[in-house]
Amino acid sequence: MNVIIFGPPGSGKGTQSCMLSRKYGLNIIAAGDLLRAAVIANNIDIKVKNAIESGILVEDKFICDIIYKQIKLSANNFILDGFPRNLNQAKFLNKVLEEMNQVINYIVELQISDNLIIERIVNRFICLNCGNIYNFMYINECKKCGSKEIRQRYDDRNLSTVRKRIKEYKIQMEDLRKYYQDKILGINAEMSIAQVSEVMYAFFS
Numbered sequence: 001m002n003v004i005i006f007g008p009p010g011s012g013k014g015t016q017s018c019m020l021s022r023k024y025g026l027n028i029i030a031a032g033d034l035l036r037a038a039v040i041a042n043n044i045d046i047k048v049k050n051a052i053e054s055g056i057l058v059e060d061k062f063i064c065d066i067i068y069k070q071i072k073l074s075a076n077n078f079i080l081d082g083f084p085r086n087l088n089q090a091k092f093l094n095k096v097l098e099e100m101n102q103v104i105n106y107i108v109e110l111q112i113s114d115n116l117i118i119e120r121i122v123n124r125f126i127c128l129n130c131g132n133i134y135n136f137m138y139i140n141e142c143k144k145c146g147s148k149e150i151r152q153r154y155d156d157r158n159l160s161t162v163r164k165r166i167k168e169y170k171i172q173m174e175d176l177r178k179y180y181q182d183k184i185l186g187i188n189a190e191m192s193i194a195q196v197s198e199v200m201y202a203f204f205s
């Protein structure tokens with residue numbers, strides 16, 4: 001079973017992907033994580049590196065190559081998160097899957113108002129020591145490791161960055177909605193985590 005999950009930052013996409021992955025034994029292919037890993041491994045050119053770090057959408061070819069490799073490794077069992085982001089990428093995905101005799105079985109979009117996104121994101125903190133993430137609350141000491149080195153998540157620090165990401169997301173989804181048409185199931189992501197996953201499980205069964 002192959003799934004695409006769409007959703008703006010703060011929609012709970014990462015959490016829902018993890019739960020789906022566990023329930024159905026799917027590989028998570030998260031474009032953002034793969035790009036960050038490529039930056040850490042330092043095997044990318046400086047232009048792409050700068051683009052990732054400043055939050056600019058990375059050139060299609062680079063990300064398509066990465067995704068292609070992951071799809072091949074995933075044996076017809078994956079969740080795509082953060083890909084495709086535009087029509088080029090969607091068409092690329094379609095072509096690759098055709099070649100492999102695979103299809104996307106389900107597409108979901110987590111939907112949430114701008115105000116709630118911002119509220120969720122500015123209240124997201126990370127422990128610099130162990131990496132634990134805290135949502136929706138301010139903390140001054142990590143409950144997991146006791147470290148006092150807490151800060152707001154780096155790329156979420158700046159409100160104008162968040163607004164920019166929301167705007168980019170809306171623009172990219174306009175095209176993708178037209179491309180996938182009625183295949184996309186919109187889910188109200190303002191509900192609780194458990195309620196959202198219930199709706200998804202019902203859709204998948």
Ligand SMILES: [Zn+2]
Nearest residue numbers: 127130142145
């Ligand atoms: Zn910690």
